[in-house]
Amino acid sequence: xxxxxxxxxFTLLALLCLPCAPTLASDAPxxxxxxxxxxxxxxxxxxxxxxxxxxxxxxxxxSGGVHPSCGGLRLQNSQGGEVPFTVLPMIxxxxxxxxxxxxxxxxxxxxTIELVAEFSNTKAARPGGIVALDLGTRNRDFAYWCTVEGxxxxxxWETLKGEPVYDFSSRVDLRKTRIDLPETHHSLFRLRxxxxxxLPETLRTxxxxxxxxxxxxxxxxxxxLRIDSLTALQPSLQERRETVAIQSDAFNVVSxxxxxxxxxxxxxxxETIALETSSPAFSRRVxxxxxxxxxxxxxxKRGGGTLQRGPGREEALKLDLGTxxxxxxxxxxxxxxxxxxxxxxxxxxxxxxxxxFVADEDGGPYALHFGQLGExxxxxxxxDLSSMITRSNWESLDYSPAVVGxxxxxxxxxxxxxxxxxxxxTEHTLxxxxxxxxxxxxxLWIILLLKKSTLRNAQKDSP
Numbered sequence: 001x002x003x004x005x006x007x008x009x010f011t012l013l014a015l016l017c018l019p020c021a022p023t024l025a026s027d028a029p030x031x032x033x034x035x036x037x038x039x040x041x042x043x044x045x046x047x048x049x050x051x052x053x054x055x056x057x058x059x060x061x062x063s064g065g066v067h068p069s070c071g072g073l074r075l076q077n078s079q080g081g082e083v084p085f086t087v088l089p090m091i092x093x094x095x096x097x098x099x100x101x102x103x104x105x106x107x108x109x110x111x112t113i114e115l116v117a118e119f120s121n122t123k124a125a126r127p128g129g130i131v132a133l134d135l136g137t138r139n140r141d142f143a144y145w146c147t148v149e150g151x152x153x154x155x156x157w158e159t160l161k162g163e164p165v166y167d168f169s170s171r172v173d174l175r176k177t178r179i180d181l182p183e184t185h186h187s188l189f190r191l192r193x194x195x196x197x198x199l200p201e202t203l204r205t206x207x208x209x210x211x212x213x214x215x216x217x218x219x220x221x222x223x224x225l226r227i228d229s230l231t232a233l234q235p236s237l238q239e240r241r242e243t244v245a246i247q248s249d250a251f252n253v254v255s256x257x258x259x260x261x262x263x264x265x266x267x268x269x270x271e272t273i274a275l276e277t278s279s280p281a282f283s284r285r286v287x288x289x290x291x292x293x294x295x296x297x298x299x300x301k302r303g304g305g306t307l308q309r310g311p312g313r314e315e316a317l318k319l320d321l322g323t324x325x326x327x328x329x330x331x332x333x334x335x336x337x338x339x340x341x342x343x344x345x346x347x348x349x350x351x352x353x354x355x356x357f358v359a360d361e362d363g364g365p366y367a368l369h370f371g372q373l374g375e376x377x378x379x380x381x382x383x384d385l386s387s388m389i390t391r392s393n394w395e396s397l398d399y400s401p402a403v404v405g406x407x408x409x410x411x412x413x414x415x416x417x418x419x420x421x422x423x424x425x426t427e428h429t430l431x432x433x434x435x436x437x438x439x440x441x442x443x444l445w446i447i448l449l450l451k452k453s454t455l456r457n458a459q460k461d462s463p
Contacts, residue, residue, distance in 0.1 A: 001140070005245055006098050006414045014104060015351070016054060019447055022235070033372055034072065034074070034370060034371055034410060035060065035370070035371030035372065035409065036369070036370055036408065036409055036410065037367055037368065037369045037370075037407075037408055037410060037412055038367070038368050038404050038406060038407040039365040039366070039367060039368075039404075039405040039406075039407050040053075040055050040355075040364070040365055040367065040402050040403070040404055040405070041205065041364070041365050041402060041404075042364045042365065042402055042404050043400050043401055043403075043432040044195055045400075046065075046362065046363055046364060047359040047361070047362060047363060047364040047365075047366070048359060048362060049360060049361055049362050049447075050358065050359065050360050051300055051357050051359050051399075052356065052389075052397060052398065052399040052400070053356070053357055053358070053359060053399060053400050053401070053402040054355070054356050054394075054400075054401055054402065055273060055354070055355045055357075055368070055401070055402040055403065055404050056086070056277050056352060056353070056354055056400045056404065057352070057353040057354070057355055057370075057404070058404055059244045059347070059350075059352060060352065060407075061371070061407065062244060062246075062350045062352070063246050063268050063269050063270065063348060063350065064438075067266065068087045068353050068355070072085065072370055072371055072372035073355075073368070073369070073370045073380075074365055074368075074369045074370075074381075075355070075367070075368055075369075076356055076363065076366060076369065077360055077361050077366055077367075078124070078361065078363060078364055078366070078367075079361070079366075081126030081360070083357055083360055084223060084263065084357065084381075084382065084383035084384065084385050085355050085357040085385060086354060086355075086356050086357075086359070086383060086385045086388075086389050086393055087353055087354065087355055088121060088353070088354050088355055088356065088357075088389065088390075088391060088424060089240070089241075089351040089352070089353060089354075089391070090242035090351060090353065091239065091240070091241050091242070091351065091391055091397065092236060092237065092241075092242070092395060093237060093239055093391060093392055094236075094238065094239045095237050095266065096099065096236050097233060097234065097235060097236045098233065098234035098336045099231050099232070099233055099234075100119065100136075100232045100233075100234070101230070101231055101232075102117035102118060102119050102133075102189065102230045102231065102232055103118045103120075104117045104119060104227075104230060105117065105118050106115070106228075106380065108427050109224075111194075112192055112193065112194045112369075112396070113144070113191075113192070113193040113194075113225065114190065114193075115191050115227065115230075116142060116154075116188060116189070116190045116191050116192070117188070117189050117190075117191070117230050118131070118187065119186070119187050119188070119189065119232050120187070121249040122383075123412045124421045126267060128183070128234050128235055128237060129183040129184050129185040129234070130181060130183070130184050130185070130186070130232045130233065130234060131180065131181055131182075131183050131184075131233060131234065131235045132178055132179060132232075132233040133148060133178070133179045133181065133189065133191070133230060133231065133233070134177055134178045134230070134231040134233060135165055135177075135178075135179070135191075135227060135230060136177070136227065136228040136229030136230065136231065137159065137177065137178040137225060137226055137227055137228055138226065139167065139225050139226060140167050140169050140175060141166075141167060141168060141169070141170050141171075142166060142167050142225060143164060143165075143167075143168075143195075143447040144165050144166070144193040144194060144195065144225070145162065145163075145164055145193070145194050145195070146162065146163060146179055146191055146192070147159065147161075147191070147192045147194075147195050148160045148161045148179055148181060148189060149189070149190040149191075149192075150164070150184050150186030150189055150190075151186055151187075151188040151189075152155040152186055152188065152213045152399055153188075154188055157190060157278075158186070159462050160181050160186075161180065161182070162180060163179055163180075164176070165177050165179065167191070170462070172294075178233075181411050182426055183235075183433065189230075189232075190387065191230075193225070209292075213247040214248065216259070217351060225451055228271070229310065234263035235286045241351060242398075243349050243350060243352065244349070244352055244402070245346075245347055245348070245350075246347070246348045246350065246352050247345060247346070247347050248268075248345070248346050248347075248348065249344075249345050249346070250265060251263065251264050251265075251343070251346060252264075252265065253343055255335065255340040258334070258335050258336050258337070259332060259333065259334060259335060260332075260335055260340045261330050261333075262331040262332075262333065263328075263329070263330045264329060264332075265326075267326075267327045268320055268329070268348070269350065270348040270349070271320070271321055271322065271328075271348075271349060271351055272318055272319065272320050272451055273318070273319050273321060273331070273346060273347070273348055273349075274318040274319075274346065274347040274348075274349070275307060275317045275318075275341070275343055275345075275346060276317075276319050276343070276344045276345035276346065276347070277309075277317070277341050277342055277343050278342045278344060279309070279339075279342050280307060280309070280310065281311065281461055282307070282308065282310060282341060283306060283307075283308040283310065283313060284306065284307045284308070284333050284334065284335065284338070284339065284341060285304070285305075285306055285333075285334045286304055286305060286306070286307055286319065286331055286332060286333045287301050287304040287331075287332040287334075288301065288302045288303040288304055288319065288330075288331060288332075288335070289301055289302065289329065289330045289331075289332055290302045290320055290326035290328065290329050291326060291328045291329075292326055292328065292412070293327075293328070294328060296330075297382070298328070299328065299330060301351045302321070302322070302326075303319065303321055303322060304319070305319050305320075307319070307333075318349075318364065318428065319331075329398040331410060332445050337373040338426040339379040344375060349353075354394070355368070356385065356389045356394070356399065357385070358385065361366055362390060366402075368404060377463075
């Protein structure tokens with residue numbers, strides 16, 4: 001009997017220990033581990049298999065450990081299948097002036113030359129519309145007044161610009177065949193060239209009279225104006241960064257031994273930081289220290305600079321921190337003999353992020369999962385798409401916009417509302433409660449076994 005009870009006790013203890021056994025974690029995060037999810041909705045017409053789409057990552061979730069660059073991001077189709085993607089910062093690269101030849105679709109010359117030309121918008125680099133037309137001709141000595149109209153359907157026309165085009169290269173190096181326009185996105189252009197009734201100011205400066213102008217035009221009309229080409233121009237662009245600014249007062253400043261350390265209670269993702277301070281005059285050397293492990297001894301320098309304000313100095317209160325996420329970050333300010341800066345607020349600047357993917361099925365919607373808990377950051381997936389869509393070519397690609405819908409918190413997100421100490425205390429209390437119930441049941445079971453055994457022995461001993 002004693003051996004039976006002892007064996008039962010060992011079996012129950014083994015069962016109690018099973019929930020505490022360690023489990024192996026996979027490198028790829030399971031979708032149940034993500035804190036947030038949102039539908040990715042298609043443009044009108046729905047998703048088309050094989051087409052490239054771009055959806056902007058929700059800007060309100062850019063800061064903190066759920067930033068898409070932290071690796072915790074996956075995309076699913078409507079069947080639950082994994083969809084490859086790539087994430088890029090919204091940086092419009094610099095580009096030179098773009099030239100696109102137009103296709104002439106009609107030409108009429110009844111004293112006033114009228115021609116219609118077509119522009120294919122798919123050839124245009126994004127962003128930016130047409131800012132000028134250039135008339136290609138080998139003719140010399142002519143002067144016309146050119147009116148340019150634009151249309152998107154060929155029925156309704158909008159007057160864009162009217163100005164002269166001319167050439168007097170037989171007498172002087174003076175030629176103008178470019179018509180500057182207000183930026184437009186029309187696909188059709190209509191040009192009307194008529195005899196100039198007014199003398200352009202540029203001709204007055206070189207001594208051309210209105211009579212001379214009319215003689216030149218008359219001579220030109222006998223040889224006809226041949227238009228060899230018509231070119232649309234897009235402007236050159238400087239690099240442009242699309243950012244979002246986030247203001248925060250969630251920081252701590254500790255000053256000691258001529259140094260001030262500004263730290264953050266929670267992980268945060270940032271690319272630039274600007275200090276708000278009431279200190280009137282200072283020039284302070286600062287260092288940006290980062291680490292993914294706790295403890296000041298683990299911090300390493302990632303960047304730095306000088307913050308300054310005062311007489312003879314241009315105000316500089318912003319630091320460029322580059323890109324990259326770190327769980328622990330500090331701004332070390334070398335005060336020396338100066339009083340610490342009175343930091344009243346911070347502004348973080350973050351680049352907006354774009355998620356590119358190729359639809360692997362029609363219809364949709366797709367689902368975006370992001371944000372993960374854990375001591376280590378998940379590995380960012382390296383799909384083939386990341387080598388095809390890059391910072392330098394994304395604007396020239398033919399993609400359709402998709403829209404990220406309402407972001408919903410998953411059950412995992414609820415775990416972030418409690419501090420680690422609160423979570424540990426709750427788990428400890430729950431464990432003790434379960435242990436108490438199991439122990440009571442075990443004691444009751446043992447008592448019943450003992451009573452049953454005693455009754456059985458009594459029955460054997462009775463005559």
